[in-house]
Amino acid sequence: MTADNSLLADILSEMMTKDHLTVIETLSKPKHDExxxxxxxxxxxxxxxxxxxxxxxxxxxxxxxxxKKTGWYTYLWKKREDRIDEFVKGHLSTKLADLNKQLDLEKDGVTFNCSCRRVNMESAMETNFVCPECSQMYVESDSKKIVKRLEIEIKKVEKLRK
Ligand SMILES: [Zn+2]
Structure with a gap:
């Protein structure tokens, strides 16, 4: 895994708050919480x-x-590089699976979308071309462009995962 720090930051920030990330970044060496x-x-x-x-x-x-003086416990914290790597890899795998699922949907042919989701022809017909979530009419969308964008993104994620 050769993820550089900015990539790591990007990925982690999708899953946790900025404060969590800042704490991880601070742990370039082991430190006490105070x-x-x-x-x-x-x-x-x-x-x-x-x-x-x-x-x-x-x-x-x-x-x-x-x-020994106070009798209190102190905690020395360190980050677990190995687990962070695994975490990032796991995240990339999930992302890749999602992208491939989307790609299958788009390759399936005509797709429709409203402001909250994209569906295939079959699902659109099932609800009379109205989204059950947001009540908007589905609009046919251009799959070709999306397929291209997804393929590029999939390649990028695959490269990162190596
Ligand atoms: Zn909707």
């Missing part, structure tokens, strides 16, 4: 919540140690 909070000018409780979210997704891990 240091991350100070660095990002966020409340420690906020940073801990963000870290916990990331931990649930297995994107970060921590080492716990006891402060």
């Amino acid at each position: 240091d991350i909070a100070a660095e990002l000018n966020l409340k420690a409780t906020v940073v801990r919540t963000l870290l916990n979210d990331l931990h649930m997704k297995n994107l970060v891990e921590y080492e716990r140690s006891k402060n």
Whole structure:
């Protein structure tokens, strides 16, 4: 996986908030949560919540140690490069599957769309050419252009996945 940082940022930002992403980016080396909070000018409780979210997704891990003076535990956080890679790959695979599904639909022939979805002729006929979601009339759309765009996008994703 040779995903550069901007690509990684793009992909991760599709799945999490900017704050989560900022926390990951801050972890270029292992850090304590209070240091991350100070660095990002966020409340420690906020940073801990963000870290916990990331931990649930297995994107970060921590080492716990006891402060001998205070008796409190401190947590040293690091990002899990291996899991982040896997996460990105998983995301790309899902995306690729979606794109291929769309492509099949478009190649199927005539497609219709409203403002919320695209359907094939069969589904459009089933609801009398009216979208059950937004109640708009379906309009026939130009599949050829879309097929071309999808094929380009699929190639791009396939390349990224390598
Ligand atoms: Zn609709």
